[in-house]
Amino acid sequence: MLSIVIDCHCRLKRPNFGFAILGIFLKSGYEPTIVTFDTLIKGLLLVGRIPEAAKVFWKLLAYQLCEPDEHTYSTMINRFCKARDTLEAIDLLCLLEKEKVNCKPNVYAYSAVIDGLCKEGKVDDGLQLFSSLGDKGISANVVTYNPIIEGLCNMRIMDEAEDILKKMIANEVCPDVWTCNIFVNL
Known part of the structure; x- marks a missing residue:
């Protein structure tokens, strides 16, 4: 019940009240779960307090x-990348x-880091991480391919971008609207 109250305060962009509820939670002898901490x-992320x-x-x-x-790890990795803190x-x-x-990182965690690296202009680092996914047993999806293709296009390395697109299609990953827009907006 207290987790729901914490969630309500956090959605109202009042995480401080959520932490106050956590204090009540702890003083009452309840042990918070990962859902409470995720919330x-x-x-905090919702109000930009990264x-x-x-x-x-x-x-x-x-x-x-x-x-x-x-979920916790993927959320943090994604937010670090969106805040341009790919190192963290x-x-x-x-x-x-x-x-x-x-738990192991999933395709979403790797995709967020690859996207962050490419947006920072570190496309070679993004490509290196992208290339290692198969060894880790991770299958790339459209969200993984798109930042690589966009990064290469932004660097005007069109042949390599087209090769990645061909690899994407060969691996039966369907291009989406973002993929098409990358090539259309050149």
């Missing part, structure tokens, strides 16, 4: 308050890859 982290969300996340790991899940996203991705936690 608080998303509340450093504070990261602090809560890293404390969650350090103090082992509860075990973050795939890569650190988190590396932590997941080293098996220090119970």
Whole structure:
């Protein structure tokens, strides 16, 4: 019940009230779940308080308050990349890859980092990570391919962008509107 109240405050862009409810939660002897912490982290992210969300996340790991899940990691990685902090996203991705936690990064986590790298002009780094996905047992999807293609097009490396598009189609990943717009807007 208290998690619902926390969620309501966070959706109203009042994460401070959510943390106050967490205090009541703890004083009452209830143990919060990962859903409670996910809600608080998303509340902080919703109002642009990314450093504070990261602090809560890293404390969650350090103090082992509860075990973050795939959703928690993907949310943080995505937000780090959107805030142009791909270095922190890569650190988190590396932590997941080293098996220090119970879940592995998924295609969405890798796609967010690849997108972040390409948007920062680090297309070669994005391509390197993209190329390693098969070795990790991850199948790229349209969200993984698009930033690579767009990054290559922005750098005017059209032959390689077309090769990636052909690889995408050969791997039975259907181009979407974004893929088409990349080539149309050149």
